[in-house]
Amino acid sequence: MWKNKNVWIILMGEFVAGLGLWLGIIGNLEFMQDKVPSDFLKAVILAIGLLAGLLLGPLAGRITDQVDKKKVMLFSGFGRSVSVLFMFAAIYTGSVLWMVVFMIFIQVSAAFYFPALQAAIPLVVKEKDLLQLNGVHMNVATLSRILGTALAGIFLVVMSLSMLYFLSMIAYLLLFFITFFLKLEEPNAGTIQKGKAKAGSFKEVFPIIKGLPIVMMTLVMTLIPLLFIGGFNLMVINISDLQDSSAIKGWIYTAEGIAFMLGAFFVKQISGKRSPYSILFLFSFVIGAAQMLLFFADQPVISVIAFAIFGFAVGCFFPTAATIFQTRIPKDFHGRFFSFRNMLDRLIFQVVLLMTGLFLDIMGLQYMTLMFGIVSLAATALFYSKYCQLKGTVLAEKAG
Numbered sequence: 001m002w003k004n005k006n007v008w009i010i011l012m013g014e015f016v017a018g019l020g021l022w023l024g025i026i027g028n029l030e031f032m033q034d035k036v037p038s039d040f041l042k043a044v045i046l047a048i049g050l051l052a053g054l055l056l057g058p059l060a061g062r063i064t065d066q067v068d069k070k071k072v073m074l075f076s077g078f079g080r081s082v083s084v085l086f087m088f089a090a091i092y093t094g095s096v097l098w099m100v101v102f103m104i105f106i107q108v109s110a111a112f113y114f115p116a117l118q119a120a121i122p123l124v125v126k127e128k129d130l131l132q133l134n135g136v137h138m139n140v141a142t143l144s145r146i147l148g149t150a151l152a153g154i155f156l157v158v159m160s161l162s163m164l165y166f167l168s169m170i171a172y173l174l175l176f177f178i179t180f181f182l183k184l185e186e187p188n189a190g191t192i193q194k195g196k197a198k199a200g201s202f203k204e205v206f207p208i209i210k211g212l213p214i215v216m217m218t219l220v221m222t223l224i225p226l227l228f229i230g231g232f233n234l235m236v237i238n239i240s241d242l243q244d245s246s247a248i249k250g251w252i253y254t255a256e257g258i259a260f261m262l263g264a265f266f267v268k269q270i271s272g273k274r275s276p277y278s279i280l281f282l283f284s285f286v287i288g289a290a291q292m293l294l295f296f297a298d299q300p301v302i303s304v305i306a307f308a309i310f311g312f313a314v315g316c317f318f319p320t321a322a323t324i325f326q327t328r329i330p331k332d333f334h335g336r337f338f339s340f341r342n343m344l345d346r347l348i349f350q351v352v353l354l355m356t357g358l359f360l361d362i363m364g365l366q367y368m369t370l371m372f373g374i375v376s377l378a379a380t381a382l383f384y385s386k387y388c389q390l391k392g393t394v395l396a397e398k399a400g
Helices: 005-035 039-055 057-064 069-093 096-124 127-158 163-181 204-211 215-222 223-229 232-243 246-271 276-296 300-328 331-363 365-399
Strands: none
Touching: 005 039, 005 069, 005 096, 005 232, 039 057, 039 232, 039 300, 039 331, 057 069, 057 096, 057 331, 069 096, 069 204, 096 127, 096 246, 096 331, 127 163, 127 246, 127 276, 127 300, 204 215, 204 331, 215 223, 215 246, 215 276, 215 300, 215 365, 223 276, 223 300, 223 331, 223 365, 232 246, 232 300, 232 331, 232 365, 246 276, 246 300, 276 300, 276 365, 300 331, 331 365
């Protein structure tokens, strides 16, 4: 796998894009802290961009299945670069509306880029290497997040906010350039496919999901980590306010990121000894426990430990889920499936983001995370019960 230059191109592209993304995210938080006093209004601004990406999800899925995935990645990468210009306008005018335009453009670009990337990965390596590549890919994304957040914190001290976004735009342009070197072996690459699966509608992916209970269950299970991730940045801001410490933000992002990388490495070691569902249910439970631990978020050490536990859990959870999707869903439907999954993630992310902003204003961080933790644990127990019933039904049919 490591001799495949496409693997290195994807990983380098992810690292560079991640740096640009997190420089921009920290810039967004800084801009909103200055211009938007309410947590709920912050959540609304972030949700508007997600909604735009959600609405274009079906189109993104069809195009990804119909057109060369490299072209989709190139066009969406260029769109990311252009979107930063709107943030320059927001900083110059001090207008939150320009930031909303920026959020819309960058989320629309992401709606096309990520399904194309997920559909491209199975074309790059053999099936036996998918779990390893998914884990390494997520580790690279996490490493870029750690470095991006750390650099953003340093840069905000020594340079202007507009310069931070300029560096973000340079990173996106570099991603655009790196993607040119990617070579994917697709039939009739670059042209509209004429086959039934390729020419079909976005809705054709739903019978595929319904006919694969293992995929349906995994898809539902991925919603549990989103209950934590959806309000991640808002929670970090509130922990910083609660402890009256700017430094705690860096510690949280760093601890969570390092733990994520350790989790992705750990899951590769146990994947041959445990079923993917044992892994998903175990670490879904751990995610709920980490949320409840944030009831003590006023304590710096405990808050860092809680995010580290969460990072390790999702580092095991997400590579396992991604591998199940890539191996069980037929390749002809990958674009539409990953676009649908992206849409579902965005929808849940929006709901959780708005709920987080609202609950932070109403009940505060500690009681909100306690409530979310209870919901996550209860949902995990319910899904596990359904899984056992499904497993029992399958075994009975085989015995019959």
